[in-house]
Amino acid sequence: MGLVIGITGGIGSGKTTVANHFHDNYHIDIVDADLVAREVVEPGSDGLQAIITQFGGDIIHSDGTLNRVKLRELVFADPKNKAWIDQLLHPMIRQKMQQQIQQSTSPYCLLVIPLMAENNLQTMADQVLVVDVSPETQVQRTLARDGVSKEQVHAILKAQASREQRLAIADDIISNDGRSELLAEKIAQLHRKYLALCK
Ligand code: ADP
Numbered sequence: 001m002g003l004v005i006g007i008t009g010g011i012g013s014g015k016t017t018v019a020n021h022f023h024d025n026y027h028i029d030i031v032d033a034d035l036v037a038r039e040v041v042e043p044g045s046d047g048l049q050a051i052i053t054q055f056g057g058d059i060i061h062s063d064g065t066l067n068r069v070k071l072r073e074l075v076f077a078d079p080k081n082k083a084w085i086d087q088l089l090h091p092m093i094r095q096k097m098q099q100q101i102q103q104s105t106s107p108y109c110l111l112v113i114p115l116m117a118e119n120n121l122q123t124m125a126d127q128v129l130v131v132d133v134s135p136e137t138q139v140q141r142t143l144a145r146d147g148v149s150k151e152q153v154h155a156i157l158k159a160q161a162s163r164e165q166r167l168a169i170a171d172d173i174i175s176n177d178g179r180s181e182l183l184a185e186k187i188a189q190l191h192r193k194y195l196a197l198c199k
Contacts, residue, residue, distance in 0.1 A: 012142035013176060023110075025187070028106045036096045040089055048066055118160065139157070
């Protein structure tokens with residue numbers, strides 16, 4: 001198993017943009033925590049079955065997929081529900097991310113974890129890369145991308161780790177307040193650094 005580079009950043013910071021650049025230009029494998037979090041509750045999964053047993057059959061849609069709106073309501077309604085869900089899914093997500101890391105064939109792999117600082121998941125990575133932007137940029141880009149309200153974006157920012165908390169776990173930082181064309185040179189530098197660390 002090669003080197004694992006964890007990449008994180010707040011909503012709208014540019015994690016996906018940066019990770020895709022590593023993938024498209026250097027063929028680096030990506031393990032995406034958000035995708036894995038969806039896989040562990042796919043129809044037929046142990047995760048979804050446990051959720052149905054706990055909350056009843058109303059928690060799935062008629063097509064057998066998880067009703068995320070309903071689950072979110074339950075989680076907001078009672079912190080015990082959130083604790084239960086986290087205890088069920090977090091180990092499954094970690095295990096599946098480990099499996100995908102082991103299957104990676106690129107010299108190093110990128111582990112994209114939006115809530116890395118919040119959940120102390122920097123322990124899964126050898127090096128942490130933080131994509132950093134100002135809160136103003138985060139709000140502006142998230143509004144443009146997701147078509148949500150300003151209030152919703154502010155609420156999400158408030159629920160996430162602070163800029164300082166994220167920077168505190170960084171080995172390297174990519175500033176992404178400027179044009180995305182400016183990312184290429186910094187990413188090339190980091191790629192060389194990570195290759196050197198693999199040796
Ligand atoms: P994250 O994965 O951290 O939520 P994304 O990579 O999806 O962030 O970026 C958020 C939005 O901002 C996307 O629509 C993306 O295309 C755009 N974006 C990313 N970097 C830049 C940049 N430097 N300049 C302008 N837009 C950007």
